[in-house]
Amino acid sequence: MSGISQQGYHHGNLRRAVIDAALQAISESGPAGWSLRELARRAGVSHAAPAHHFGDKQGLLTAVAAEGFAMFADALERAADDVWEIGVAYVRFAIDHRPYFEVMFRPELYRGDDPGVRSGHERAAGVLIAGAAALAPRPADDRLTTVAAWSLVHGFTSLWLSGALPESADGDPEALARSMIRLVFGAIR
Amino acid sequence: MSGISQQGYHHGNLRRAVIDAALQAISESGPAGWSLRELARRAGVSHAAPAHHFGDKQGLLTAVAAEGFAMFADALERAADDVWEIGVAYVRFAIDHRPYFEVMFRPELYRGDDPGVRSGHERAAGVLIAGAAALAPRPADDRLTTVAAWSLVHGFTSLWLSGALPESADGDPEALARSMIRLVFGAIR
DNA sequence: ACCTTATCTTGACATTGACAAGATGGCGAA
DNA sequence: TTCGCCATCTTGTCAATGTCAAGATAAGGT
Numbered sequence: 001m002s003g004i005s006q007q008g009y010h011h012g013n014l015r016r017a018v019i020d021a022a023l024q025a026i027s028e029s030g031p032a033g034w035s036l037r038e039l040a041r042r043a044g045v046s047h048a049a050p051a052h053h054f055g056d057k058q059g060l061l062t063a064v065a066a067e068g069f070a071m072f073a074d075a076l077e078r079a080a081d082d083v084w085e086i087g088v089a090y091v092r093f094a095i096d097h098r099p100y101f102e103v104m105f106r107p108e109l110y111r112g113d114d115p116g117v118r119s120g121h122e123r124a125a126g127v128l129i130a131g132a133a134a135l136a137p138r139p140a141d142d143r144l145t146t147v148a149a150w151s152l153v154h155g156f157t158s159l160w161l162s163g164a165l166p167e168s169a170d171g172d173p174e175a176l177a178r179s180m181i182r183l184v185f186g187a188i189r
Numbered sequence: 190m191s192g193i194s195q196q197g198y199h200h201g202n203l204r205r206a207v208i209d210a211a212l213q214a215i216s217e218s219g220p221a222g223w224s225l226r227e228l229a230r231r232a233g234v235s236h237a238a239p240a241h242h243f244g245d246k247q248g249l250l251t252a253v254a255a256e257g258f259a260m261f262a263d264a265l266e267r268a269a270d271d272v273w274e275i276g277v278a279y280v281r282f283a284i285d286h287r288p289y290f291e292v293m294f295r296p297e298l299y300r301g302d303d304p305g306v307r308s309g310h311e312r313a314a315g316v317l318i319a320g321a322a323a324l325a326p327r328p329a330d331d332r333l334t335t336v337a338a339w340s341l342v343h344g345f346t347s348l349w350l351s352g353a354l355p356e357s358a359d360g361d362p363e364a365l366a367r368s369m370i371r372l373v374f375g376a377i378r
Numbered sequence: 379a380c381c382t383t384a385t386c387t388t389g390a391c392a393t394t395g396a397c398a399a400g401a402t403g404g405c406g407a408a
Numbered sequence: 409t410t411c412g413c414c415a416t417c418t419t420g421t422c423a424a425t426g427t428c429a430a431g432a433t434a435a436g437g438t
Contacts, residue, residue, distance in 0.1 A: 009402045010416060030297045032221050035394055046418045048396085053416090057395070105351055108219045141372060147345065147354065148369045152337065155344020162294055165336065180337045183330060187376045198433050199385060224425055235387045237427080242385090246426070 015053045017043040019067065022060055026099035031061070031109055061103055062110040062117065068100030069120025076127040084181060086131040087153040091177040094157040102161070105154075135185050152184060153177065204242045206232040208256070211249055215288035220250070220298055250292055251299040251306065257289030258309025265316040273370060275320040276342040280366040283346040291350070294343075324374050341373060342366065 011017065021042040025034035036057055037047040054060040072093050079089035094101040103109055110117065132146035159165050160173050167176055200206065210231040214223035225246055226236045243249040261282050268278035283290040292298055299306065321335035322328075348354045349362050356365060 009418085010404075014416080033297070036396095037394065047394095048419080049417050051396075105347070105353065107351055107353075108222070137376070144365075144368055144372050147356075147365065148341065148373050151344035151348060151369065152341050152373075153344065154348055155340035155342065155346075156336065157344075158294070158347050159340060159343055162296055164294065164296075165339075167336075176333075176336065179333055180340065183333050184337050184341075184373055187326070198387085199435075203385080225427095226425065236425090237388080238386050240427075 011043070011045055011049070014043060014045060014049060015063075018050045018053065018060065019063055022064060023099040026064075026102060031099075031102050031106060036060070058110055062114045064100060064103045065110045066114055066116030066120060068097065068104045069117055069124060071097060071100065071120075072104065073120045073123035073127070076124050080127050080131065083131050083134045084178075084185070086127060087149060087181045088174055088178050090128075090153040091157050091160070092174055094161065095173050098161060101157070105158075149185070152181070156180065200232065200234055200238070203232060203234060203238060204252075207239045207242065207249065208252055211253060212288040215253075215291060220288075220291050220295060225249070247299055251303045253289060253292045254299045255303055255305030255309060257286065257293045258306055258313060260286060260289065260309075261293065262309045262312035262316070265313050269316050269320065272320050272323045273367075273374070275316060276338065276370045277363055277367050279317075279342040280346050280349070281363055283350065284362050287350060290346070294347075338374070341370070345369060 018039050021039040022034075024042075025039060028034075036050055039060075040047045040050055043049075050060065054063060075089050075093045076086060079085040112118075128150055129146055132149040133142050135149060136142045136145035156173075156177055160168050167173075207228050210228040211223070213231075214228060217223075225239055228249075229236045229239055232238075239249065243252060264278050264282045265275060268274040301307075317339055318335050321338040322331050324338060325331045325334035345362075345366055349357050356362075
């Protein structure tokens with residue numbers, strides 16, 4: 001019998017528990033403001049238990065990124081039929097699932113060659129590229145429009161999350177993003 | 190006499206040497222991929238010497254951010270007379286001074302209430318706001334245009350630096366950014 | 379010449395990520 | 409049912425890190 005656990009030697013679902021603890025910790029203090037040992041404590045297991053499921057810290061963050069990209073791709077696909085809403089879905093996902101997003105776009109934190117990460121990433125990119133193509137004024141501007149649309153929503157998201165926009169304090173990110181997208185891409189085509 | 194130093198007990202300009210070592214280290218492995226002790230080693234001083242100048246790690250990153258915002262504001266001000274070029278200057282600064290930029294927009298790393306940080310930040314924000322106002326189609330869209338312009342260039346920069354854009358491999362960021370800005374804001378007004 | 383004080387060193391401590399070796403018990407095979 | 413395999417988890421350990429405290433050094437004014 002362990003000196004820590006309340007539920008016997010085996011946790012039952014430690015992998016999930018550690019990921020959830022990581023998401024919580026990332027919400028509180030960013031993707032680097034916590035330790036593996038702290039997560040183990042929160043999950044009620046010994047300090048080395050998480051290693052068995054994730055290898056090392058980077059492995060855990062890779063699992064978070066993979067899960068995040070899958071959810072992200074789902075969210076974008078759900079909005080894919082209304083071109084204008086793809087960008088809004090992008091922003092909404094980042095704000096509703098902030099800890100995932102904060103890991104996903106910091107590639108030095110995890111292993112980008114992970115199969116789970118790759119598949120979600122490709123799926124999400126597909127929606128964005130197809131959506132931007134529908135916005136392009138001329139087919140020749142396809143690629144440029146994709147870059148512009150992606151930059152616009154990604155930049156808005158980053159600035160909002162980092163608190164750089166004064167509106168972050170009280171405003172509604174989704175509404176602001178929608179207005180912004182209409183202003184820019186309402187004019188472009 | 191020390192066992193480490195080649196130049197006597199006093200370094201002479203340790204503060205600068207540590208900041209430079211930090212910038213170098215951030216270039217190589219991100220804003221979190223190094224240790225204070227490693228910087229001390231690179232500068233040829235003992236492990237606790239940097240603390241005297243910066244207090245702690247956050248203090249060092251605060252110094253980096255302050256210096257970065259000052260340089261950033263200078264760069265934007267130099268471009269302020271040509272509205273279209275402000276955004277390009279934003280992108281160019283981030284790419285030419287990547288380690289600064291990577292710290293500046295990660296506020297959890299440093300102390301945002303530092304006077305040096307604040308003054309540079311306000312100066313830079315002034316240029317951006319004034320520039321965007323000149324781009325707005327109607328005065329009522331001032332604020333929205335500012336957010337859009339800032340989001341566009343900031344997003345482009347973040348995506349480029351993180352390697353998310355395929356163009357990051359070989360392309361010319363400045364030229365691509367310029368085309369993108371013209372596409373978007375050439376249409377808007 | 380002296381001494382104040384900024385600068386740097388030495389030493390120590392708790393914490394961390396990672397590894398190795400051992401303990402536990404779930405679960406299928408016989 | 410009984411046995412044994414092996415995924416799961418624990419305990420113990422190590423070097424490295426950030427931070428603090430106390431002492432050593434020398435630069436520069438008086």
